[in-house]
Amino acid sequence: METPSKPLIPLNEPLRLAALDSYDILDTPPEPEFEKIIQLICMVLNMPMGFISFIDKNRIWYKSKLGFDYDELPRNESFSQHTILQDDVLEILDASNDERVKSIRFVTSDLQVKYYAGVPLITDEGFRIGTISVMDTKTNSLSSETKVMLEKIAQYIITQLELRKKYIASKQEVKKQADQEIKELQLELTSHQKALDESSIVMIVNKDGIIQYANETACRYSKYSQKELINQNISILRSGYHTDEYFNSLWSILNKGQVWKGELRNKAKDGTFYWVDMVVVPFMNEKGELVKYVSLSRDITDKKLIFEENQRLSFVARGIQDGVLITDPEGVIQWINHPYELISEYSLQEVMGKKMSETISTTITNPEFINQVRSELFKTFTYQGEIKNITKSGREYYLNVNIQPIYNEYNQLIHFVAFAADITEKKQKEIQILALIEDQKATFDGVGLSIIHTDINGIIQRVNPAALELLEYTAEELVGKMDCSPFYDVKEMEERTKELSLELGYTIKLGMETVVIKSKLSGKPHSSEWTYVTKSGKKIPVWLTVTCIKNEQGEITGYIRVAENYTTKKEAEKELLHAKLMAEEAVLAKDSFLANMSHEIRTPLNAIIGFTELLSQSKLDPIQTEYLSNIHIAGDNLLLIINDILDLSKIESGKLEIESYPFNLTEILRHVHHLLKVKAEEKKLDFSLYLDADLPEMIEGDRGRLNQILMNLAGNAIKFTHEGDVSIQVKKLEETSTNVTLRFSVKDTGIGMSEEVLERIFERFTQAESSTTRKFGGTGLGLSISKQLVELQHGEIHVKSKQGIGSEFYFILTYKKSNHVENKQNTDLNRLGSKKRQVRILLCEDNVMNQKLAEMVIKHFGFEITIANHGQMGVELVKKENFDLILMDLQMPIMDGYQATSIIRKNLNNSIPIIAMTAHSLVGEKQKCLDIGMNGYISKPFKQSELLNEINRVLSTSTHSNLDK
Numbered sequence: 001m002e003t004p005s006k007p008l009i010p011l012n013e014p015l016r017l018a019a020l021d022s023y024d025i026l027d028t029p030p031e032p033e034f035e036k037i038i039q040l041i042c043m044v045l046n047m048p049m050g051f052i053s054f055i056d057k058n059r060i061w062y063k064s065k066l067g068f069d070y071d072e073l074p075r076n077e078s079f080s081q082h083t084i085l086q087d088d089v090l091e092i093l094d095a096s097n098d099e100r101v102k103s104i105r106f107v108t109s110d111l112q113v114k115y116y117a118g119v120p121l122i123t124d125e126g127f128r129i130g131t132i133s134v135m136d137t138k139t140n141s142l143s144s145e146t147k148v149m150l151e152k153i154a155q156y157i158i159t160q161l162e163l164r165k166k167y168i169a170s171k172q173e174v175k176k177q178a179d180q181e182i183k184e185l186q187l188e189l190t191s192h193q194k195a196l197d198e199s200s201i202v203m204i205v206n207k208d209g210i211i212q213y214a215n216e217t218a219c220r221y222s223k224y225s226q227k228e229l230i231n232q233n234i235s236i237l238r239s240g241y242h243t244d245e246y247f248n249s250l251w252s253i254l255n256k257g258q259v260w261k262g263e264l265r266n267k268a269k270d271g272t273f274y275w276v277d278m279v280v281v282p283f284m285n286e287k288g289e290l291v292k293y294v295s296l297s298r299d300i301t302d303k304k305l306i307f308e309e310n311q312r313l314s315f316v317a318r319g320i321q322d323g324v325l326i327t328d329p330e331g332v333i334q335w336i337n338h339p340y341e342l343i344s345e346y347s348l349q350e351v352m353g354k355k356m357s358e359t360i361s362t363t364i365t366n367p368e369f370i371n372q373v374r375s376e377l378f379k380t381f382t383y384q385g386e387i388k389n390i391t392k393s394g395r396e397y398y399l400n401v402n403i404q405p406i407y408n409e410y411n412q413l414i415h416f417v418a419f420a421a422d423i424t425e426k427k428q429k430e431i432q433i434l435a436l437i438e439d440q441k442a443t444f445d446g447v448g449l450s451i452i453h454t455d456i457n458g459i460i461q462r463v464n465p466a467a468l469e470l471l472e473y474t475a476e477e478l479v480g481k482m483d484c485s486p487f488y489d490v491k492e493m494e495e496r497t498k499e500l501s502l503e504l505g506y507t508i509k510l511g512m513e514t515v516v517i518k519s520k521l522s523g524k525p526h527s528s529e530w531t532y533v534t535k536s537g538k539k540i541p542v543w544l545t546v547t548c549i550k551n552e553q554g555e556i557t558g559y560i561r562v563a564e565n566y567t568t569k570k571e572a573e574k575e576l577l578h579a580k581l582m583a584e585e586a587v588l589a590k591d592s593f594l595a596n597m598s599h600e601i602r603t604p605l606n607a608i609i610g611f612t613e614l615l616s617q618s619k620l621d622p623i624q625t626e627y628l629s630n631i632h633i634a635g636d637n638l639l640l641i642i643n644d645i646l647d648l649s650k651i652e653s654g655k656l657e658i659e660s661y662p663f664n665l666t667e668i669l670r671h672v673h674h675l676l677k678v679k680a681e682e683k684k685l686d687f688s689l690y691l692d693a694d695l696p697e698m699i700e701g702d703r704g705r706l707n708q709i710l711m712n713l714a715g716n717a718i719k720f721t722h723e724g725d726v727s728i729q730v731k732k733l734e735e736t737s738t739n740v741t742l743r744f745s746v747k748d749t750g751i752g753m754s755e756e757v758l759e760r761i762f763e764r765f766t767q768a769e770s771s772t773t774r775k776f777g778g779t780g781l782g783l784s785i786s787k788q789l790v791e792l793q794h795g796e797i798h799v800k801s802k803q804g805i806g807s808e809f810y811f812i813l814t815y816k817k818s819n820h821v822e823n824k825q826n827t828d829l830n831r832l833g834s835k836k837r838q839v840r841i842l843l844c845e846d847n848v849m850n851q852k853l854a855e856m857v858i859k860h861f862g863f864e865i866t867i868a869n870h871g872q873m874g875v876e877l878v879k880k881e882n883f884d885l886i887l888m889d890l891q892m893p894i895m896d897g898y899q900a901t902s903i904i905r906k907n908l909n910n911s912i913p914i915i916a917m918t919a920h921s922l923v924g925e926k927q928k929c930l931d932i933g934m935n936g937y938i939s940k941p942f943k944q945s946e947l948l949n950e951i952n953r954v955l956s957t958s959t960h961s962n963l964d965k
Helices: 013-022 032-045 144-199 216-222 244-255 301-317 338-344 367-380 424-446 465-471 490-504 512-522 567-616 622-653 665-682 703-719 755-760 772-776 782-792 848-861 871-880 897-907 925-931 944-957
Strands: 049-055 059-066 072-074 090-092 115-122 128-136 201-206 211-214 260-267 273-284 290-299 323-327 333-336 383-390 396-407 413-422 450-455 460-463 526-533 539-550 556-565 661-664 686-691 698-701 725-735 739-748 796-802 806-817 840-844 864-868 885-889 914-918 936-939
Touching: 013 128, 032 049, 032 059, 032 128, 032 144, 115 144, 128 144, 201 216, 211 216, 244 260, 244 273, 244 290, 273 301, 323 338, 333 338, 338 396, 338 413, 367 383, 396 424, 450 465, 465 556, 490 512, 512 526, 512 539, 512 556, 539 567, 556 567, 661 665, 665 686, 665 703, 665 725, 703 725, 703 739, 703 782, 703 806, 782 796, 782 806, 840 848, 840 871, 848 864, 848 944, 864 871, 871 885, 871 897, 885 897, 885 944, 897 914, 897 925, 914 925, 914 944, 925 936, 936 944
Parallel strands: 686 725, 840 864, 840 885, 885 914, 914 936
Antiparallel strands: 049 059, 049 128, 059 072, 090 115, 115 128, 201 211, 201 290, 260 273, 273 290, 323 333, 323 413, 383 396, 396 413, 450 460, 450 556, 526 539, 539 556, 661 698, 698 806, 725 739, 739 806, 796 806
C-alpha cells in the first residue's frame, strides 16, 4: 500500500486557519442543522456517504457525517485537501485509479470509495475553511444543475456559520457588560463596607473554618484583636451553650450552598458571653465549589437578657390556667402563655414585639374605654375589668383582665403582667338572656295575636295591645283585677264543659278549668276553636292556644293564652271552598268539552280515514290516487292535532301514564323511518337512519311514546328542511347488566333557529318564527309534548341550532334490557281461516256512517257481522245468538257501551270478548273499559291493520270462543 503524500498547503494558510478559528466550530458537539443538511443531500443525490468537514492545520475534522465512523483524519488522507484548492465542485469519477487519492483511507479501507464530489466552503473574505462532500462505492456523476445546487448549499452553510459567529460574539459582549456591572457593584459594595463595619459584626471564614477577616466591631465584642483572630478556627468563639447537633445543622445548611440564619451565644476573650443574631452566606467559585463563608451579625445580648427574665416569669405563669401576658413598661408584648394563645388564636411569635393595644380590636371596643384603661395603668399601674376583643379568625371574645406592674430591685418598672380569664361563654349567656327578654317583650307587645298571661288562678298578669284592641278593654281594667271568664260565650262554655266531663270521666269546674284542662293534663300547648265576647258584646271566633308556664321544679305557675282572630279566616275558608267547587266544575266542564270534542271530531274522521283507506285498495287512476292521498294526509294531520290536545290535557292533569313492556327497538326505528321516508322523498331530501351496531334488540319501555317523540321530531325536521338531508341517529351511551342508556338524535339542514327562539322553543304554541305557523302549519304543541314525554320517562331533551344552517334535537332515555323473545304476530287471516267455521262479530254502533264503514272492513276481513244500533239492542242480541266477539262503541243513545258491557258480564254472566271502540280517547278511559270487563280497546279513527291486530290478539288470548264449537 502506498503512503499518502504530504498535505497540500494553500499559500494563505495562516490567514485561512485564523478565519477558521474565528468561527469556533472545531470539536463542537453535533448540531441538528448540519446533520439534516448532509442527510438531505445524500437522500436527494442517492449517495450512501457524505460529510461536512473543516480543515485544521494537520487534520480534517468532520462536523457532520453519514455512512462512516471517522471523527477526524490526517489532513493528507483526505479528499478535502484537494477540494479547497479550487473554486468549484471537485469530482473524482474513479478514486482507485486517481493518483491524488488512491492511497487514502476512504479508498483503501472497507469503505472502498469509488466516487467523490465536493465543493469548498468559502467565507465572504475568500478563505476556504472546509468542504461539503458526497461519496459512493460505485462510479457516479453529477449533473451541472446538481453541482450548482451543491455550491448553493455550501454558501448556505457559510451563512449559518456567520450567524453562529455573530451569536457567539453577542454572548461575549453580554458577558463583558455583565463583568463591568459586577465591577461597578463591587465598588459600590466597597463604599458601603465602612458603614457596615461600624454597625455589624463581619467575619470571613474559609471552607475549613479558619478566620480570614474580622472587622473592628467583631474585635470589640469578642475582645480579641484582629491579629489574635486571623488564622484561628472559628470555634475559638464557642461558648459551649449550643449542642454539637446545632452546629452540625448549621454547617449542613451552608455546605448545601444555602444561607443560614439564627442566633448564637459566643464567648469573649475575658470569659463573658454575648448573643448575636447572625446571617451566614456561603460563596462558591465558578466550578460551584465552596470557598468561603461571610457572616453578618448584630448584638442582641440585652434582648436575650430580657427574654431570659421573661422565661423566669413565664415559668411561674405556665402553671396558671388563665391567660397570662407579659409586656415591657411601654406595653410591648414580650411573652404570652399557652392558654392566652388558645384564647386569642395568636401564637407567641405573632404578638411578640407588638403593643398590647394592637391586640385589642379598637373597631369593636369603645375608644373611651380603651383610653380609660390606659389612664388607669399610667396613674396607678393597675387595672381590673372586662375587655371585649376579637380573635385572629374574627371571633368576638370577652376577658376579665387583671393587670399588675413588676419592679426590679431598684424599684424600677420593668414589666406589666396581665392575667386574663376567658368569660366569653358567661357574657354570651348574659347577652342571650337580655336579648331573649327583649325579644319576648317585643313579641308579646308587637305580635298581631291576642296574648293574655294569667296566674294559676286565672287572674290576668299581662295583656298585650292586640288583646286589648280585640276585647275592647284597657290594661287598667284587666291586669290584676279579673279573670278571663267574661271573654267567653256562656252557652259555648257550658256545652264545652259537659263534653270534656264526659270525655275525661269526671266533672270539671265550669270556667277557667274548661279552657286550660287539656294543656294542664298533657303538659303541652293545646289549640281549639272558641268564641270571644268583647266588652261591647260582639262575638268573635278565635283559634285559642293554651300553654302552661312551669317553674324549675316543673310546677305550673300560670298560663299563656294566644288567640288568633278567626273571622277573616272563616270568610276565607268559605271563599276557598267556593273557589274549589268552581275549579272542580271548570275541570269537569273542560273534561266534558274535550270528551265531546273528541267524540264529535273523531266520529266523522273515522269515516273519512276509514273509507279513504278502503277506497285506496280499489283500482284508481293517478289523479284519483293523488286526491285520495291528500284526503288521507289531511285526515292524519287533523288526528295528530286532536291527539296533541288530548295529550296536553292528560299531562296537565297528571294522568298521562308511561307504560313499560318489551318491544323491538330496531323495528320501531325502522317503522318511523319507513313512515316518513315518503314525505322526505317528495321534498327530494336525503333521509337516513344510523344505528349503533351493538344496540339491544329488545328493551322494556313505552313503545308508543318513543314512536310519538321520534315522529314529531323527524316530522318537524322534514317539514322545515327545503334541501339537504335529515337523519335519525341512535347511539348507546352506557350499558349495565340491567339497563341501557340511549341517545336519540334528529339532525337536519333546514331553516334553523335564532338564540332567542331556542330559549323558548319547548314552550307551548311556540314555533321558529311568527310566520312559521302560516307557512308550515302546526299547533306549536308537538315539541312541548315531546319534552314532557321525555321527562316523564326520566330523560332529558336538548336542541342545538344555527339560523340558516340547521338543527339537531336529541334526547337521552334509559331503558330496562329485556330477555323477551319477540313473537311475530300474524296479521293475516290464516289463523282464523283454519277454524271450523266463520268468525261472527256483533257491532254495537249508533252512527250510520261508522256502521257502514265497520261492516265493509269486517266483511273485507272475511268475518260475519251483525249490527246493533245501541247497547240495549246489543244485549238482546247476545241473549238470543252466539257471537265470537263484540265491537262496542262507548257513547250510544238508550244504553251506552259501559252499561251494556256491565249487563253482559254481570247479569248474563257471559265472557264473550269485547273490544271498546271509542272516539273519546281521554285520560283513564282505556283503564275504565278494562275495569268493567272489556278485553281490548281501539280508538277512532282506526286503521284496518290496527283493528285486525286487536281482533286477532283478543281472540287468541280469550278462553271464550265459539270458533271450535
